[in-house]
Amino acid sequence: MVTSPTDSETETDPDDETSGGDTDRLSSGIEGLDTVLGEGFLRGYHYLIRGTPGAGKTVLGWHFLVADDGTGALYVTFEERPEKIRRNAASLGIDLDGVTILDLSPEGRSFVEGGSYDVFAPSTVEYEALTDRVRTQVEASPPARVLLDPVTQLRYLAPDEYQFRRELLSLMDLLTEQGATVLFTSQASPVTPDSDLQFMSDGIVELSRPNGGRVLEVPKFRGADVATGPHAVVLGHSGMSVYPRVVPDHDERPFVRELASSGISALDDLLHGGIELGTTTLFSGPTGIGKTTVAALFLIEAARRGNHSILYHLEEKPATFVERCASIGSPVTELLEAGTLDVVSVTPSLLTVGEFLARVQTDVTDETTFVMIDGVQGFEKLTNLSAEQEELSALRSYLTARGVTVVLTDEMPNVTGDFRPTKSGETAIADNIVFMRYLEFNGELHRAIGVLKKRTSDFEHRLRQFEITEQGVAVGDPLTGLSGVLTGDPQWVGTDTEREEVL
Template sequence: MSGKVTLEKLCTGVPGLDVLLGGGLTEFSFTLIAGAPGSGKTTLAHQIMFSLATPERRALFFTVLGEPPLKMLRYQQQFSFFDMDKVGSAIRYVNLADDLRAGDFSGVLERIMREVEDFAPSLVFVDSFRSVVQTARSGNEGLWDLQHFVQELGSRMATWQATTFLIGEYTQADVEANPIITVADGMIALSHNLDEDSVVRKIRIIKMRGQAHMSGAHTLRITDDGIRVYPRQLTPGSGAYRTVATSARPVPTGVAGLDDMLHGGLPQGHTMLVSGPTGIGKTILGTRFLQAGAAQGEKGVAVFFEKHTARLHNAALIELVQDGQVTVLESLSLSLTVEELLDQLTEAIERTGATRVVIDSLSEIGLYLAPEFRYDLRLAVFRTLSLLSRRGVTALVTVGFEDNAPNWRFSIDNLCFLADAVLSMRFAEVEGHVCKFMTVIKVRGTGHSNELREYRITDAGIEVSPHVTNLDALMTGYPTRREPHK
């Protein structure tokens, strides 16, 4: 045999799954889809089938369940991928329940082959194969018959040049001791994990012969459109990244005094972490940042946790949203995963061409994340900021932090080390009044002022004093009271 055989790849039609598979399913392969009841096996199989099936590439779906195919179809046709016009012409359903009751593997195999010869499919599905396996639990002889059956089925389907899927309710322990896994070219495992009151479905590619695939467990969601997979990777999506110049141009923040402290503005592609207690003006600064972008024709994305648009009472932001200048992302789910957040953010940036992003705030994101992600908030923030940086997006990210100790910390979980720039906003009591102050802690790659400036929140936004504030006691981190001037 001379020359290298090229394996053709089939796109599954399941968003995110082809990324895990390394480009798609290998044509003429023999794949096992395994998982617990309710994990999404049948839905995954149907979504792949309806995506691939055409009059030229027909699909044969065998059911060995106690329920008739009609009952299964009643639920599957609720998904948007379901196309009734394909049923009959491109997709045929066959019930093997009667053949299975005889308990004779050779009889079931012959029935499958008769249907294959009659319909000449390119895709073959058997659901649920667990029912066939259970008939083999009568000793070594039955197990040998089962292994022979699987091998025969795999070899015959390869001869017919059909891509075959076996769907079964298997646990990891079942698979390791089962002869099916040794015969199968690939295995996709689905599960749903319970953590506290949160349930998150996961998908893993256990094996996939002849191609590099992503390892690990990845989140999946079942929606009205079917299954969507969220690969765990640093930067999701296949869109091209914007190139950021070595000397990035300064991006106006919308607050003149702050731009002065930043020596012209925040460098393009940088992420600024805005740290401060509640009521200090972080959300207002974020709104001014988006307004400044809109004034220059730039689109923006605002990601809110807790502060839903209807409750913001922020006329400026609402006007930006209504004019299409800003897209707002909000979540009502209390089991949000990092992958879903990154996917939504990527989609909004690519769809709108946004160059500015505001995330408000990291303090509340833990309330929405599934428990397994709350324990590593720093990693979640790192992946989010990496996404923005690689796309050349300039971002402002807020974090609530009560600075009441003399140690000059600026964020929870040391998040300030992940940002390109850090702005500290704080209160102090001065001459019987509570005043607001800001200072730029760092800006990577460029100079900045280290002055402490007082500022006020007015109807026009944020007004920063042009003069440095000389409050020595503020350096201790504690509020201070000055004696009245005599």
């Protein structure tokens, strides 16, 4: 399940009067890219595919050529021999056997009169011979799909920039007049920029490699709306995959205050009855204090009531979670077998943020009421994550717009000491913040839990002590005899009797 482009999330050429009017499309051969483009490339248009070396420009073109089993597809190569091209494509599971390849690589230019290829031969003669050969091929067998890869090589052979642009525009006109849709790749550099090609094209697909991954954007697309980027790109054994950026729905469900219980009355009392459905709750605290255990209570209780819940572990194996639940008297095996609870393991270092968000969108159904991401710190390790972590905010908005209740856990670095409820980025996206602290008395560690924020209602403003035992999570009465817990220097201010009851 991926989101579709909407008017407020698209960008078009301001000079194009036909925006949104043409629906005759050709698939790009990549499902996610078709979603970004609004069902594919417009038939009879020509598009520049540009980007850094290794970003995937040629692979994108291969997918485009074989989208119709290679029927009516022409590949004009100015750089590599056909044998090498077919071999490289096959290594990614892309079969180019049905594609006509016109070899205009240096080794394949022996058709030029005067003998073997020489970059210092009369360039005008050779340049015209190259473009004429393309014309001859196109007129003999008009193609539906064309890839010119890379046209930068033509620039090097052209006698001057004017001649290059003139011949290329003439070639594009010929191809589109024959009904072809054309992709042409560019290898721009500071010495040879491709700004002229950007102006000449009907659209631009730009690939780049920030933060150790790949992303795709469409800054220009005449004649139709497209989804704004960046969109995550993955190159694997099956070629290229594109994961459209998560866009929240604009028709959010009206908020109806309905509370979800944790199954523990004292914990619910802290939150004045529980957490509201369709909100986002963040549980924060130092390592080992019980964030996952306490936060998962809401999912487990919902699953017991027959509502579907999904828990994504970004820092822990599902088997560990299941065993830990069993050890505190909260077996979840039956819920897993019944399908009301799903526990999913995610290895952040092996996934891009786009892949993870796409996985969540696919997993979430109309029956899903809770989604928990255990380990925001693990989310931060996903490849291609933006510096502002806007993807987490977008995912949260996407889910809550569908009425899904979101639960997050965040590990704070300090076991004791100065109080920090969350990292700076997560505070804004959370409707509710539940924090946990360690307390040290007489050489013993104790746990305390409190609520810092609740947007939709009031909450209990006192801390409570809690324990995790073989019988489960036990939350005690409010701590009334302690002062200075949040400063990292708790002091006892109550009576001796109260002290004995608490400690």
